[in-house]
Amino acid sequence: MPDFVLTEKERTQQDDRPDRTFYREPRLVQHVDEQFRERLTDLYREHLGAGDDVLDLMSSWVSHLPDELGLGRVAGHGMNEEELAANDRLAEYFVQDLNETPGLPLETGAFDAVLCAVSVQYLRHPGQVFAEVARVLRPGGILIVSFSNRMFAQKAIRAWRTASGPGRLQLVERYFESVEAFQKPTTVSENPFVPPTRRFMGGAPDPFYAAHARTQG
Numbered sequence: 001m002p003d004f005v006l007t008e009k010e011r012t013q014q015d016d017r018p019d020r021t022f023y024r025e026p027r028l029v030q031h032v033d034e035q036f037r038e039r040l041t042d043l044y045r046e047h048l049g050a051g052d053d054v055l056d057l058m059s060s061w062v063s064h065l066p067d068e069l070g071l072g073r074v075a076g077h078g079m080n081e082e083e084l085a086a087n088d089r090l091a092e093y094f095v096q097d098l099n100e101t102p103g104l105p106l107e108t109g110a111f112d113a114v115l116c117a118v119s120v121q122y123l124r125h126p127g128q129v130f131a132e133v134a135r136v137l138r139p140g141g142i143l144i145v146s147f148s149n150r151m152f153a154q155k156a157i158r159a160w161r162t163a164s165g166p167g168r169l170q171l172v173e174r175y176f177e178s179v180e181a182f183q184k185p186t187t188v189s190e191n192p193f194v195p196p197t198r199r200f201m202g203g204a205p206d207p208f209y210a211a212h213a214r215t216q217g
């Protein structure tokens with residue numbers, strides 16, 4: 001199925017070697033600061049329920065899920081097996097390059113929630129991947145996409161690299177809107193003003209952006 005959400009130019013990466021080369025070595029690091037991670041966990045707390053079946057798409061060794069929340073099936077997906085094996089929230093996982101194969105090897109209507117944390121900027125065929133996410137969600141299930149301003153620039157798509165924070169939110173809204181099965185997305189944009197003195201002393205906190213929507217029904 002062709003993906004019309006982005007042009008060929010918009011989906012280019014500076015490093016156009018296969019993504020599996022870039023993700024061969026595990027990175028057991030945090031990709032965003034503590035404040036961002038706590039905010040993301042709160043967002044999950046707000047939208048996930050006890051017993052939900054959850055897919056953590058584009059995951060690694062951390063899932064940001066609230067510790068106290070008892071979930072049903074927790075499946076993970078990523079690019080590096082060692083990272084996923086170290087993620088103690090995942091009961092199962094699979095490794096797959098979504099830029100090569102956007103189809104998910106998962107049953108239709110299997111999940112209540114799909115999460116995609118600080119990773120959407122690497123998708124070259126987001127329309128196809130979002131359509132697949134809608135397929136594996138139950139009616140009324142939710143996709144929560146979050147991001148900040150950090151990225152592996154050489155692997156982020158051109159449309160992302162050349163946009164600002166609000167432009168990136170609009171891009172993610174476009175991804176949702178390209179799939180009829182999703183309701184209108186809700187966006188979150190929290191980019192606190194940091195006085196220059198604090199920026200100088202300790203660095204600014206990572207801005208928090210998210211977009212989420214439920215499937216129809």
Ligand SMILES: C[S@@+](CC[C@H](N)C(=O)[O-])C[C@H]1O[C@@H](n2cnc3c(N)ncnc32)[C@H](O)[C@@H]1O
Pocket residue numbers: 019023030031057058059060061062077078079080096097098099100116117118119122
């Ligand atoms: C910055 S890490 C974020 C990991 C994790 N979600 C987190 O919050 O720490 C980016 C992740 O995007 C995923 N990723 C990048 N390129 C991908 C591709 N072509 N196909 C599938 N997943 C990809 C990998 O799982 C990688 O770990």
